[in-house]
Amino acid sequence: MNDDHDSSLPEGFDLRALSAFVDGELPPVEHAAIEAQLPQEPQAVARVAAWRAQKAALRALCGAPQRNEHNEHDERSGSVGQSAADEPAFIVVRRPTPWWQRVGLAACWLAAGAGLALALGPLAPRLTGGAWNGLGGSQxxxxxxxxxxxxxxxxxxxxxxxxxxxxxxxxxxxxxxxxxxxxxxxxxxxxxxxxxxxxxxxxxxxxxxxxxxxxxxxxxxxxxxxxxxxxxxxxxxxxxxxxxxxxxxxxxxxxxxxxxxxxxxxxxxxxxxxxxxxxxxxxxxx
The missing domain is CATH 3.30.200.100 (MucB/RseB, C-terminal domain)
Incomplete structure (x- = not known):
């Protein structure tokens, strides 16, 4: 087993507590204590920033919705969310899809998207209260x-x-x-x-x-x-x-x-x- 303490972090911090802080899994009192101590520890601040950036990149890559801070507070209080034990402990590696299959699939999705745009275009102003400028509208x-x-x-x-x-x-x-x-x-x-x-x-x-x-x-x-x-x-x-x-x-x-x-x-x-x-x-x- 790996030691929880990281020699690159200042005394008083450990990877497990810092990771739980980033994931919003600490009780409010412990979360507040680490949050108050962080500004005095540049190495810990850098580690937290790197982990948060990594999480944001993974969410963007996987298309996962961003959680707002209210939900994260609920998770820390135990009313919502999953424990660390619920997180997957393995990575599934799949055989890469041949390029010609990817190209064909992309073409199918493109055709389906164009058809959907044509079908829903006339309904868009009604569905959005006139606030949407349409798929063909300006940026x-x-x-x-x-x-x-x-x-x-x-x-x-x-x-x-x-x-x-x-x-x-x-x-x-x-x-x-x-x-x-x-x-x-x-x-x-x-x-x-x-x-x-x-x-x-x-x-x-x-x-x-x-x-x-x-x-x-x-x-x-x-x-x-x-x-x-x-x-x-x-x-x-x-x-x-x-x-x-x-x-x-x-x-x-x-x-x-x-x-x-x-x-x-x-x-x-x-x-x-x-x-x-x-x-x-x-x-x-x-």
Missing amino acids: PPSFAERADVAYAVYTPERRHPVEVAANEEEHLISWLSKRLNRPLSVPSLQEYGYSLVGGRLLPGEAGPAAQFMYENASGARLTLYITGISRDETAFRLFRDGNRRTFYWISDRMGYALSGPIAEGKLRSIAIDVCSALGGKPEDWQ
Whole structure:
């Protein structure tokens, strides 16, 4: 058997505890203890980052859905999930499929996908409430993709999710308004159970961008991304990436994007209220 202790890790850490920390398998008290100790141990931080990157790559490779932090907390508390004993302890190695079989299979899937697109294309606006631009539609603008990436990067942060916290809201709005060269305001989402966490400055496509973050009582987060854009149009569309959804719109040469993993209908309702609060005209989308 291999020793659980790794000589490359500092005293007080072992592979088993660190691995359980990454997998969300520790009780809350032990998880919090390791999380508090990590910032003082660069080697352990590097090991955790490497394992998390490896897990993310494996999920992407296998097409597995990403787990949100609320589920991971449930797993640590023992209400959801599997134990380490439930994980497979072996690897199945299969004989590679000949290239000509792979090419034929790919051609079949391509033909099936094209047929499905033709069959469902006319129904897409009805199924998505008019928020989907169709399989043949244009790609989402870069600011919507940037908003989605910013959501994925910053919402998992527990200790440093924002640069300026909500208790300095006046300073936050003044600072970001100055950087974007436009008066900004922070819409309230209390009606939907979300409170402001704070905000940060981000690089946009052609200048600065602002991100405001909200959180509800269960820890779920939404972000509002705002940036200047070069064109002006009336647009309101939906962009999806995994379990994340982003409703984005353009108004008065400003791009807005509301991102989160909540139900599409609820996110749309919040986006409409946010647009109205920011001086937009959501009635143009109906």
